[in-house]
Amino acid sequence: MDHHDGFREFVLARQQALMRTAYLLVGDAHLAEDLLQSVLTKIVKHWPKLAKEGNPEAYTRKALVNQYLAWRRRPRPEVLSAAPPERAASYDNATLDRIILRQALAKLTRKQRAVIVLRYWEDLTEAQTAEALGCSIGNVKSQTHHALARLRALAPELADPYLQEVVR
Template sequence: MNRHDGFREFVLARQQALMRTAYLLVGDAHLAEDLLQSVLARVVGHWPKLSRDGGNPEAYTRKALVNQYISWRRRPRPESPSADPPERGSSSEEATLDRIVLHQALAKLTRKQRAVIVLRFWEDLTEAQTADALGCSIGNVKSQTHHALARLRALAPELSDLHIEEVAR
């Protein structure tokens, strides 16, 4: 039995969801690929322990994504709309513009605020799961969420009447 049994299947099954999380965190498809690749390279080393009974490889990988994103020492790059944004399934021009505005506003949040918004509203994690992924208290998640949403409302007031979940899809 190979010590990495199941890792390939895990990556194939969860790659799109993990890539979406990485993209929402960094706001750039190429940086998201780099982030996910570096995290998966670390996860494979822990795979035997994660794949045993009781292990939760997806939660571990998501937490590693957030931690790696927060700890990157690269200077933040300003986001700009791409000539060919990722396909999202909605053809509505208004929804597309809302997503672009939201992504630009997300880029102006602190890394932890952005991570909280992504985990809570795109990954649909509970406050407890988000706290676990970030390694902080539930109160900290609530506070970061409150401050991040207030900042998003200030940065993109045209989105204030929309629910973040609607814009994300």
């Protein structure tokens, strides 16, 4: 029996979801790949115990968030412009809204962005988000409130109704 039985299958089965989480956290495909690879390299060392006793996906998600939050000294990967791109024939309203939302997300603190990603894109409960972030449910509620308020302030044009659909 191999020391890492099941790890390859876990990665193949959950890679896309984990990559999506990593991408939403860092906002850059290459950095997301680096983040996920870094986390998987650490997880493989603990795989036998994790596979037997734990919830590998929740553990991996928490490790992604922790690693992302630890990258504080790294520069932000996204280049932001002072204004959203002009409406061109090649952009539809949904595309522009996604660009504006992505720019607004990039201006959140790392913890606020992590809360928004986990709560609304990963559809985790407040308790699951608190567990992934290693904080209290009250802290998740507070971070969510502040993050949503900041998103509404940064991108008021998305407040009705698009931001509410995307974030809820």
